[in-house]
Amino acid sequence: MAHDSFEALRQRHDALVAATPDLRIRERASRLGATEAELVAAGCGVTSRQLGGTAQAVFRDLGSLGSVMALSRNDAAVHERHGHYENIQADDGPVGIVLGPDIDLRMFFSAWQYFYAVTENGRDSIQFFDKAGEAVHKVYRTAQTDAAAWQAYIDRHALPAATPVVVAPFAASTEAAQPADAEALRTDWRGLKDTHDFFSMLRQHKVSRIGALRNAGQDLAQQVADGAVETVLQRAAETELSIMCFVANRGIVQIHTGPVQRLARTGPWFNVLDPAFNLHLNTTAVTSSWVVNKPTVDGWVTSLELYGAAGELIVQFFGERKPGKPELPAWRALLQSLCPTALAA
Known part of the structure; x- marks a missing residue:
């Protein structure tokens, strides 16, 4: 690390935890002016072993672990899905996909850089970080995971010695x-x-997503009340309507397809708390909500899309479709x- 030795970072981290013990690692990194990858590499509140090889090779091997919990997130939404990594397509190209019935992902490997096996508070995970040190994807061991396969996976991919974390911020949009x-x-x-x-x-058109929505016309994109997400999820739960939920960051898109059942609010977070799928959405971070309407060869497709203050996409919802x-x-x-006015149809 250019700005801190591991020892200095651990000391600052320990002082922060002593003063504010309930912060999650993402928030601790932010308050310390560091990245989550740096905290993991330095052993701040965790033990870690760095994994080596290409992102594609390390990722392809996740199918050996059995049932796990897959987690992808951005600043305002956390998407968790239990199941197996199946039908993994991750050759040496920049894009990969997972098309299993449980775990459904789109990976953009050009952003991926650092990989670790991590233990935090007795909980084991495999964690993938991008070049800027931000978490891309995490895989958690559960009671259903093959314990021997998990250890064998780590032994296959662990580096004999850790390499430095050199954070390289991504260029501004x-x-x-x-x-x-x-x-x-x-x-x-x-x-x-096609969507x-x-x-x-x-x-x-060299335009941002939110910029396109604001200029497309009411028949193609309409801003709706920010409480729309709760209305939609509650209605879907009541009617057993099968939906698709997409949460993305720079390196991955994680998708849930199916019904939602148990909904609950905890402070600023609105949650789906089902056995195989959890969504945690910080609704205070949502500054605009849109119904978006796109034509396809199969007819019009509508989505509910939530955006943050910087115009970043937080989460998308569709009806189940193929x-x-x-x-x-x-x-x-x-x-x-x-919507106050009719959508194009």
Whole structure:
């Protein structure tokens, strides 16, 4: 580390924990002006072994562990899914996917840099960090995990000696807050054939996601009340409506598909607390909520999208769907009910 030795960081960390003992590691890193990867590498409140090899190789081997808990998060949303890593497609390219019935992921490996086996308060995990030292993805051992396979995985990938953490911040975004030609954006939007083409459309117009929503027109994107997420989840739970929940950071997208049942609020956090799926959403971080409407070859697809103060996407919700199948009518009706004017159809 350039600004602190491991010993100096541990001393500052221990003083922080003594003064404020209930902080999670992400918050401790923020208060110390460090990164989570640096705290893990320095053994601040944890024991760790660094893992070596390419991100793809270390990740591909997760399928050997049996049932685990997969966690991906950003500053305002935490997505946890129990199950097995199955159908892992992670060759040496920059993009990988996991398409199991339990764990569903999209990985962007060019951002990944540091990997550790971590024990914190008796809880074991495999943790992946990006080049800026931010956590990308964590895999937690559970009572259902194959204990021998877990240890064998660590032994296969552990480095004989740890390497330094050299934090390399990512370049600031150069996306514009509004498109140069809003009508051209609108034309291209209405010409979409697949929701996956939306990102390339944004790049073509050099506009941020939130900037596109604000300039697309009410039939394509409408801002709705920030309490909409609770309305949608409660209605989905009441009607047993199957949904999709996407939480992403720079290096991964984690997806839950299925119903939600147990909902609860704890302070600023609104939670889904089901046996296989947990979502923790800090609703005080949400500064705008949007119903977004995109055309596809299978018909229109609507989503509820929540954004933070800097225009960052926090979480997306869709009705359960697969390519070749139209959107669930009940989901479409639910999202339309949030909107003051009609969506394009």
